[in-house]
Amino acid sequence: MKSKEHLDLVRLNRTVFEALDHAQLVELTCRLHTMAIEQSERLSMNSTNSSRPPSSDPPFGGGRPIGDGNALTPGTAAAPDGPPVKVSAPPAKGRKAGKQPGAKGKWRDEPLKSERSQSFWPCVCAHCGTTFEMWDRVARTATAFPVLELERMDGGIRIACVMHRYEVLQCACGLETAAVPGIGALSFQDGRKRQLQLTERGMVGPSVAAFIVALSVRHHQSRRLIREFLRTWFGVSISVGTIDRCIREVGVACEPIVEDLLEEVRAAGIIHADETPWYQRKLGLWLWVVLSATTAVFHIGSRRHEEIRDLLGDAIVGWLVTDGYHAYRDYERRQRCVAHLIRKALALAESLTSDGVRFGEWLLRELRNLIHSVAEDKGHTILNPIQARLKRACMLYREHETEKIRQLAREILNDWSAIVAFVTNPLLPPTNNEAERALRIAVIARRLSFGTRTEEGSAAYAASLSVVETCRRRGVDPWAYIADTLARARRGVSHLPVPVAA
Ligand SMILES: [Zn+2]
Known part of the structure; x- marks a missing residue:
């Protein structure tokens, strides 16, 4: 409709006006009047009288929004009320992201210097099944590699380099068994040269990985800025690729937890739900959030109405608090914001x-x-x-x-x-502010990073965000829990439930 009006405007000029009779002139004037009203109302839209986020308001308050269309760009609304807005994906570049084929490789200038070592021993003999005892003879070290670990002290934090040594023990039966670094899940993604294998054989320990995820997910730092930060303040060089790998590993480790969290949300008496546009490369998706007082689940998925059903199921017992988006209309016990x-x-x-x-x-x-x-x-x-x-x-x-x-x-x-x-129902809140506040972190991330690139990246981001937000709502430290979850996932051991504050 807008383009049609625009076309009219281009063709209209004094000659055209002079050729019109009275009735036509009145008709045209009315249409122009309607249009002028619409435009002027649009110009006066801001966060107080529409679904626009406060970040789209002009600085120093008052006045009109900055008129470069910035306020209208992708996913302006943290909670669009009504039909989904069309999202224009960020401009696509001709080349793939990351290192280009044939580009010169980079290596560590000098090997990491470890300050101490930690040994790992096999538990049972691989040949006769006898349990090893403390006094069994260490034949040699099978493999050893340095691992970076974050140490939290009273006055601050430091990153230590510990040599992990996997020892070989000799059994009474005369044969040798070696300890091996654990292996966890394999995350497969089409078109990738090397798939993501969770394993203990890596340079970045779980505590440093959790720290990297904190900088990325919670504090909105890019991979490159995290690299600079670690080098400047800890004197530790970690490549952008390794940093990215840590963020994905934590995401993969957190994914099984999300199913538990979803069960808890479904069982809650009051559930808030909201959605905001999200892009995955050129795909326009929604980032959904459903949350209870103590649990939050983020999910990046399609814009189909069924998506919320897949998340919550048909038979929730509690009340759903939402905005006016049609996807929620089928739920009977519902409070609209x-x-x-x-x-x-x-x-x-x-x-x-x-x-x-x-x-x-x-x-x-x-x-x-x-x-x-x-x-x-x-x-x-x-x-x-x-x-x-x-x-x-x-x-x-x-x-x-x-x-x-x-x-x-x-x-x-x-x-x-x-x-x-x-x-x-006096327990029901009249607004959906709870969910909108929870979405803010994702809205800011989207504006900084233009979303995610792959399905794995989307799932990893949503899973990490769910665990971090759940821990925050329960008043427990998310990072200790995430470090523990990653350590277990790298050994292929299943996670512990998200703790509840004492
Ligand atoms: Zn043996």
Whole structure:
């Protein structure tokens, strides 16, 4: 529709106007007037009266959004209310990411110097099955390699280099058995030369890997900046490729935990859900979040409505708190975010049509009043008249000639029971702020990094984020848990449940 109007504008000029008769001129003027109103309303959109995030507001408050279309770019809305917006993927470059074929390789200038060593012994004889004892003879060292480990002390942190030695023991039966570094899951991805194998045979220990993931996922640092940071502050050189590998390994290790977390969310009394655009290379996806008071699950998936069903299942017992997106409409026990409606009402109240202003202000008054009265625990003698007035306003305007007014009135009437569910269920929050706050970290990451590149990367990011956010909500240290989970995954041992604060 926009392009059609644009075409008209290009062709219109004084000669065309002069050739029109009176009726045509009136018709054209009306259309131009409608268009001018739409444009001016669009210009005055900001985070207080639309679904735009505060980051799209101009600096120093007030005024119009910066008019370079920046505010309209990919996934502006942390929580789009209504049909999904079309996302333009970041510009694609002609070459593949990473090292180019034929590029000169880089090696470590000098080998890592270990400050101490740690030995690993086999437990049983591989030939006769006898359990080894402390006094069994160490024949030799089968393999040894340096491992970087993060040491947390009272005053700070340091990275130590420890030589891991895998020893060979000689059994009473006369034969030798060697200890071997553990091996975990293999993450397979099409078109990759070397697949990701979780193993203890690596230079970066679990604690340093957890530290790298903290810098990446929680503190939004790029692989390159992490490399610079480690070199500058710890004097440790780790390549961008190895850093990336650590981030993926943690993701693969965290993935089995997500299934547990999802079970916990499904069983919760109140579940918040929200979604935001996400890109995986050129694919426009959604990043979904579902969360309870103590558990959060992030999921990067398609924009199909079924995606939320796959996450939550059909039979959740609790209440679902969401925005107005259609995907959630099938859930019966649902609270729709009232803050979204308030922002829409505010946009109407600031619009240029007098009916819009009247309706918008009316809605604002009643919606705010309703939230405050419920918060102050007022009785039904106060609450019922507010709801009645709100409903009457919508009934009055549901056949209005202006589309925006008509739409909002019908939207509220169509979704009425979900909008006022919090009035009769005092435990339900009237807004979905909880989920929107949880999504913020992903929205910032998307704006900095333009999303992920592969399915493995998406799954890894969502899994790490789920574990970190869950730990945060439970008031436990995510990094010790993640280091332990990775250490287990590298040996092929299954994870422990996410701890609960004492
Ligand atoms: Zn033996």
